[in-house]
Amino acid sequence: MLIRQAVPGDYQAILALQAQNTPEHLNAQQRQQGFIVSQMNEKQLASINSGLGILIAIEDQQLAGFVCLMPTDAQPRPPVVDAMLQTLANQQFQGQTLSQRRVFLYGPVCLSAEWRGKGVLRQLFAAVKARTQQDFDVGALFINDDNPHSLAAHVDGLGMTALTSFHCNQQNYQLVVFATHG
Numbered sequence: 239m240l241i242r243q244a245v246p247g248d249y250q251a252i253l254a255l256q257a258q259n260t261p262e263h264l265n266a267q268q269r270q271q272g273f274i275v276s277q278m279n280e281k282q283l284a285s286i287n288s289g290l291g292i293l294i295a296i297e298d299q300q301l302a303g304f305v306c307l308m309p310t311d312a313q314p315r316p317p318v319v320d321a322m323l324q325t326l327a328n329q330q331f332q333g334q335t336l337s338q339r340r341v342f343l344y345g346p347v348c349l350s351a352e353w354r355g356k357g358v359l360r361q362l363f364a365a366v367k368a369r370t371q372q373d374f375d376v377g378a379l380f381i382n383d384d385n386p387h388s389l390a391a392h393v394d395g396l397g398m399t400a401l402t403s404f405h406c407n408q409q410n411y412q413l414v415v416f417a418t419h420g
């Protein structure tokens with residue numbers, strides 16, 4: 239499995255994987271392995287990738303997964319990210335208030351169905367930390383309460399910390415963070 243930053247030639251595969259994993263394209267059983275609600279287009283991918291970047295996992299030239307990384311001042315920001323950032327500012331993590339730490343946004347993250355449960359998320363996570371630890375202290379993500387598989391993978395599996403929950407547009411989310419060091 240190769241982990242590297244995306245290039246423009248990867249964007250179509252990323253968009254296809256995104257589309258396959260939106261709730262309306264998943265049956266009830268598939269949804270239990272998680273879903274994403276992002277609707278990024280090619281222009282937004284290019285913008286994210288020219289900032290902190292999009293990391294992808296590739297095997298035999300096929301996309302196995304991707305994760306987007308963004309600074310907290312990225313624009314445009316969906317309402318759920320604004321709600322998350324408001325919640326985050328007052329939270330403590332490792333003895334410090336998060337408004338005083340250098341925080342970046344982790345997500346969306348998505349693996350193709352055939353590559354789940356095979357350690358790819360852990361490899362992407364190691365690459366995320368390596369890429370961000372010089373300029374950032376903490377990564378932050380939100381996970382919909384309807385996506386317990388993602389919460390278990392990130393918190394119980396990767397050791398991230400669920401700090402608190404917040405609401406946005408009638409949905410409830412967990413605010414999850416991790417240190418870029420360690």
Ligand SMILES: CC(C)(COP(=O)(O)OP(=O)(O)OC[C@H]1O[C@@H](n2cnc3c(N)ncnc32)[C@H](O)[C@@H]1OP(=O)(O)O)[C@@H](O)C(=O)NCCC(=O)NCCS
Binds near residue numbers: 259274347357394
């Ligand atoms: C969510 C997603 C990225 C997780 O990836 P995954 O490959 O399915 O994750 P896994 O089940 O292998 O879990 C990752 C690690 O956590 C561990 N883990 C998972 N659930 C666990 C639990 N309840 N207790 C302890 N460890 C657990 C796994 O064993 C694995 O560890 P390993 O690397 O040592 O094998 C993937 O399922 C996906 O892309 N789903 C669709 C889109 C999505 O939901 N994205 C996230 C939106 S927030």
